[in-house]
Structure formats: structure tokens, C-alpha cells
Amino acid sequence: MSAPLVDISSVSHRFGQHTVLKDVSLQIEPGSYTILLGPSGSGKTTLLSILGGFVTPSEGKVFIRGEDCTSVPPAKRPTTTVFQDYALFPHMSVGSNVGFGLRMQGVDGATRAGKAREALALVGLASAFDKKPHQLSGGQRQRVALARALVIEPAVLLLDEPLGALDLKLRRQMQDELKAIQKRVGTAFIHVTHDQEEAMALADHCVVMNDGRIEDEGPPERVYARPATRFSATFMGESTILAGTVTEAKDRTSTVATPVGPVSLPGALPVGFAVALAIRPEHLVLGEARGGVRLGTAEVSDVVFQGSFKRVLAVSVEDPSLHFIAKLPATATVQPGDRVAISCDTDQIILLTD
Amino acid sequence: MRRIVRIASWLYALAVYGFIFLPVIVLVLFSLQATSFPIPPFTGPSLRWYDAVLSDPRLTSALVNSLLVASISSLAAVTLGFLSAWGFARFVLPGSGLLRGLITLPLTVSYLIIGMGLLVLFNWAGVPKSLLAAGIGHVVINLPLCFAIIYSQMGDHQINIERAARDLGAPEWKVLLLITVPVMAPAIFAGFFLSMTFSWDEFVISFLLTRFDTTLPVEIWNLLRSGLNPKTNAVGSLVFAVSIVLVVFFELTLLRRKPA
Numbered sequence: 001m002s003a004p005l006v007d008i009s010s011v012s013h014r015f016g017q018h019t020v021l022k023d024v025s026l027q028i029e030p031g032s033y034t035i036l037l038g039p040s041g042s043g044k045t046t047l048l049s050i051l052g053g054f055v056t057p058s059e060g061k062v063f064i065r066g067e068d069c070t071s072v073p074p075a076k077r078p079t080t081t082v083f084q085d086y087a088l089f090p091h092m093s094v095g096s097n098v099g100f101g102l103r104m105q106g107v108d109g110a111t112r113a114g115k116a117r118e119a120l121a122l123v124g125l126a127s128a129f130d131k132k133p134h135q136l137s138g139g140q141r142q143r144v145a146l147a148r149a150l151v152i153e154p155a156v157l158l159l160d161e162p163l164g165a166l167d168l169k170l171r172r173q174m175q176d177e178l179k180a181i182q183k184r185v186g187t188a189f190i191h192v193t194h195d196q197e198e199a200m201a202l203a204d205h206c207v208v209m210n211d212g213r214i215e216d217e218g219p220p221e222r223v224y225a226r227p228a229t230r231f232s233a234t235f236m237g238e239s240t241i242l243a244g245t246v247t248e249a250k251d252r253t254s255t256v257a258t259p260v261g262p263v264s265l266p267g268a269l270p271v272g273f274a275v276a277l278a279i280r281p282e283h284l285v286l287g288e289a290r291g292g293v294r295l296g297t298a299e300v301s302d303v304v305f306q307g308s309f310k311r312v313l314a315v316s317v318e319d320p321s322l323h324f325i326a327k328l329p330a331t332a333t334v335q336p337g338d339r340v341a342i343s344c345d346t347d348q349i350i351l352l353t354d
Numbered sequence: 355m356r357r358i359v360r361i362a363s364w365l366y367a368l369a370v371y372g373f374i375f376l377p378v379i380v381l382v383l384f385s386l387q388a389t390s391f392p393i394p395p396f397t398g399p400s401l402r403w404y405d406a407v408l409s410d411p412r413l414t415s416a417l418v419n420s421l422l423v424a425s426i427s428s429l430a431a432v433t434l435g436f437l438s439a440w441g442f443a444r445f446v447l448p449g450s451g452l453l454r455g456l457i458t459l460p461l462t463v464s465y466l467i468i469g470m471g472l473l474v475l476f477n478w479a480g481v482p483k484s485l486l487a488a489g490i491g492h493v494v495i496n497l498p499l500c501f502a503i504i505y506s507q508m509g510d511h512q513i514n515i516e517r518a519a520r521d522l523g524a525p526e527w528k529v530l531l532l533i534t535v536p537v538m539a540p541a542i543f544a545g546f547f548l549s550m551t552f553s554w555d556e557f558v559i560s561f562l563l564t565r566f567d568t569t570l571p572v573e574i575w576n577l578l579r580s581g582l583n584p585k586t587n588a589v590g591s592l593v594f595a596v597s598i599v600l601v602v603f604f605e606l607t608l609l610r611r612k613p614a
Contacts, residue, residue, distance in 0.1 A: 054517060074521040081521050087514035091536040101522035152522065 011060030038209035078155035088133040101152035119147040239278040259319035260296035281327035283348035385587035403588035416573035427492035428549035435500025443508040469562040483565040491559035500545035507541035547604035
């Protein structure tokens with residue numbers, strides 16, 4: 001296995017009294033698309049700033065291509081950043097914006113213009129070369145910022161909530177393009193977002209952050225299907241969370257007592273251990289108890305039609321503090337006030353031990 | 355009734371503008387007088403007094419001096435003002451608020467006090483009375499102005515633009531020269547032209563700090579001591595015209611908004 005392209009080693013950072021990153025270690029593989037996903041205040045943007053060289057961490061080291069870059073200024077490290085507000089130079093043409101990095105490297109005018117045109121063609125804006133940034137739409141400015149950052153061929157491209165300022169439709173469209181561009185140029189992208197859909201759509205490697213720590217990381221499919229922590233189970237997609245205690249463990253099967261009755265799970269756990277069981281909305285079965293695990297009865301409190309499916313909220317009759325979130329087909333006929341039996345399959349239950 | 359109110363408000367507006375502009379109109383009008391006294395009846399128009407001004411070597415050299423002092427001192431004031439505004443806007447300094455207050459404080463001090471202070475200081479330091487001394491005085495009065503104008507236009511948005519330039523490999527002096535200065539150009543030009551305007555017709559400091567070579571307002575004052583004549587009107591009109599041009603430049607650069 002090759003050495004990681006970026007190696008973040010035990011990085012902590014404080015702003016005054018406030019600790020925003022707590023002993024974070026992360027490795028980025030060459031050519032990967034990494035998403036740092038987390039709510040605001042989770043430290044994801046600070047981590048990106050540390051990678052870009054705008055912030056020097058209080059503790060820990062950052063290696064890029066094996067070199068210690070911890071306190072190397074942005075100008076001298078092989079990273080470029082696409083800023084959330086694009087930060088285009090308003091007094092320069094689009095072509096000069098894209099060529100700026102090459103100009104700083106001392107590349108002559110003709111070569112610069114040629115490369116800038118290529119980069120603009122890559123993002124589908126070949127015709128904008130002579131325009132000024134203010135003549136472009138938000139989505140187009142975004143592409144110019146991308147071309148400007150890519151043209152100097154960085155080892156790592158850092159994107160700070162790049163789609164945050166765009167409307168939903170454009171965001172989904174740019175998302176597909178970002179992925180396509182990344183595959184074409186093969187540069188490692190590190191992209192910060194709080195949008196879990198964006199994360200699932202783009203990431204090869206998804207890093208879920210909360211409160212200055214990495215909660216979970218891995219391929220998005222794995223993070224969604226088998227989240228490592230309770231936070232990850234509720235932030236990357238929704239989950240119904242059942243708190244429980246292990247009461248019995250034998251023959252590689254454990255029994256967990258929950259407010260809605262005992263649940264048997266594969267695997268041996270220490271008796272008396274407090275656990276949480278997470279179930280994804282699409283795995284809950286309402287009505288006729290068909291699943292292997294009975295989860296009691298619940299009263300439907302809300303049904304939201306969302307086009308291709310219905311999102312159903314239900315309150316457990318056995319434990320009114322327990323809220324079920326289920327996803328049913330659009331043709332489902334449940335109404336608020338209905339009392340339904342709830343169940344699911346054993347292998348769809350995610351066991352969380354944090 | 356409403357008619358009367360309307361007429362009254364028109365009259366009022368006329369009176370206000372008349373009060374402001376009548377002296378200037380009279381000055382300009384009698385600069386075109388054909389005879390030797392700037393009093394009614396008007397005998398012009400004639401350009402003979404302008405001719406007299408432009409062929410007076412004392413006045414023309416004072417005019418050149420004024421332009422030199424104004425442009426060089428404004429350049430110095432705007433450069434220093436820009437650098438201090440950038441420093442305050444981009445770096446966390448201890449006692450930043452207090453220091454910012456101190457840098458703008460000369461705006462509230464009368465030119466007479468500043469001129470006297472500089473006179474005492476230069477005497478003590480052995481700097482002779484000269485155009486240079488007056489120019490330094492003009493930097494003292496205009497630097498706070500340039501600082502205030504430029505600082506007010508430095509927003510947080512430009513921070514990311516500067517960061518982007520650094521990120522793309524620009525050393526700090528190139529960030530300033532290629533990014534910050536062009537982005538701030540409207541405020542920088544506005545500061546420059548306003549400084550020019552103030553320096554151009556500044557009298558007290560120039561009067562206190564110059565001796566043999568002097569600026570136009572001081573020369574005009576010399577001229578006035580020998581009594582009114584249309585030549586003083588003509589040179590005053592010239593001063594006024596230049597001021598107008600500078601103010602127009604100022605307004606064009608600061609008030610013109612680029613499409614966002």
C-alpha cells in the first residue's frame with residue numbers, strides 16, 4: 001500500500017479557551033474524494049483551514065506528500081482552496097483570474113492563457129474567458145473558482161462548502177459535475193459540507209465530524225449502513241434510536257431489554273452493558289408485524305408526503321418518549337391517529353455501543 | 355394655501371442656495387470685469403485680468419508650488435492612510451480601537467493648532483520654513499481623512515480575496531499591489547482627490563510654515579493686502595475651478611458604484 005497523500009496526525013486546535021479540534025487524525029489517499037461532514041461548530045472548516053495553511057494547529061502535525069507542512073504558509077504548500085464565497089478577483093477578467101496562480105509561478109503570458117482556457121473548458125466555461133466575474137451567475141463563478149484552483153495542479157484541492165450558496169437544483173447539478181471533474185483530473189478533493197445528501201453523492205471517503213472529533217469515517221455506504229456512533233446514525237441519514245441494556249448473552253446471541261420489549265441480536269455482549277439500537281426509516285415495518293423483531297405498537301402522529309415516499313412519525317404506546325421515523329411507499333394509507341404494530345428484521349438493527 | 359406654501363418653499367430654497375453661491379457668483383462675475391474695480395456696474399466680459407494673473411511670475415510660481423505640494427502630500431497621505439487602514443483591518447493589534455481613534459484625532463483639531471504645533475516642532479528640530487514643511491503639514495491633516503475613507507471601505511469580503519491570492523502563491527507585496535490596491539482603488543482615488551482639494555486651498559498651515567516660496571492661497575492673501583482688484587477675483591476663480599474639478603473626481607470615484 002502506498003503512503004497516504006495527506007497525513008493529519010493528532011491535530012488539536014484552540015481558539016482562545018475554546019477547543020475546536022480534539023486530537024484528530026486522518027489520512028487521505030491519492031485521487032480520492034473525501035467529504036468532511038458535520039454540523040456547524042464541528043470543527044470541519046477549521047480542519048480544512050489547517051490543511052490549506054490558513055490556520056496553524058495548536059498541536060499535531062500535517063504531512064502532505066510525506067513533507068511536514070504544519071506551518072508552511074498557503075502560498076508554499078501544494079494545496080489550493082475553493083472558497084465558499086468564491087473569492088474571485090473582481091477587477092480581473094475570468095481568464096486573468098484563472099491564470100493568476102500560473103502568473104505567480106512566473107509562467108509566461110501565452111502559456112498562461114492557453115492553460116487558463118483549458119481549465120475553463122474543463123469546467124464548461126470556455127466562452128467566459130474575457131468576461132468579468134460580476135457578469136457571471138453564481139454557478140458560473142463557482143466553476144471559475146474551481147478552474148482557478150485546479151489550473152496550478154495542486155496535490156490536494158480543498159473545497160469549503162462550495163455548493164452552499166447555490167439553490168437546490170443547481171447544487172445537485174454542480175454536485176454531479178464536481179464528481180465528474182474530480183474523476184477526470186484525478187486530483188484528491190477534500191470537501192467540507194453539512195449536507196449529508198451531498199456527502200453520500202460525492203464521497204469516496206466520508207468523514208463524519210462532531211464537536212471537534214471524528215465520529216466515523218469510511219465509504220459512505222458503510223457509514224450509512226453501519227454507522228459507528230449514535231451521532232453518525234442520526235446525522236448521516238435519520239434513525240430511530242432505542243436505548244437498551246444487555247440482559248442475557250449466550251450462544252453468540254445477546255438479548256437487549258428495550259422500552260418496547262426484549263430484542264435478540266447476534267453477537268455476545270457483556271451483561272448489563274448499555275447500548276443503543278438504531279433502525280433506518282426504510283427498514284421499519286408498520287402494520288402487520290412481518291419483521292422478525294416486534295417493536296410494540298405506536299400511534300401515528302404525522303404523515304408527510306414527499307413525492308416518491310411518505311415520511312411517517314409515530315409515538316410508541318409503550319414509551320411515549322420514543323419516536324419512530326419510518327419511510328413508507330407513497331401508496332401507503334396510514335393516517336395520523338392510526339395505531340399500528342411496528343417491527344423490523346434483526347439484521348437491519350444497528351448496534352451502537354457508544 | 356398650498357400654493358402659498360409651495361411658493362414660500364421655493365423662495366426659501368432660492369434664499370439658501372443664493373446665500374451659499376452668491377459670493378462665488380460675484381467673485382467669478384467680477385473676475386470678468388473690464389475696468390479696474392470689482393464693483394458694480396459690470397463692465398465686462400473681459401479676460402484681461404486672467405491674462406494679468408497668468409503673466410504674473412509670482413502667482414504662476416505659487417500656482418505650480420500649490421499643485422506640487424497638493425499632489426505630493428496627497429500621494430504621501432493616501433499611501434500612509436492605505437497602509438494603516440490595511441494594518442488595522444487585517445491584523446489584530448493591542449489597543450486597536452484606541453489607536454484608530456488617535457489616528458483620526460487630527461480631523462477634530464483646528465488647522466491653526468496643527469500649524470502652530472508644527473511650527474514649534476520644526477523650529478526646535480531645525481527644519482526651515484519651506485514648501486516641504488507645509489507639505490508635511492498637509493500630510494498631517496490629510497492622512498486621517500484618507501485613513502477614514504479607506505478603512506470604511508475595507509470589508510471582510512476582501513479578506514478571502516487576499517487569502518485566495520496567497521493560496522495561489524502570491525507573496526505579501528504582490529497581494530497588496532495586485533489585489534488589495536486595485537480592489538480598493540475607488541476609495542484610494544477618493545482619498546487622494548479629497549486630500550488634493552483640501553491641500554489646494556489650505557491657507558493657515560501654508561502661511562505659518564512657508565517663507566519665500568509659498569502656495570497660491572498665501573500669495574492671494576499677499577495680493578489682497580494691497581486692496582481688491584479684479585486680478586484677485588480672477589485668481590480666486592481659478593482656485594475655485596480647480597477645486598471643482600477635484601471634487602468632481604472625488605465624487606465620481608467614491609460614489610460611482612460598480613455593478614456587483
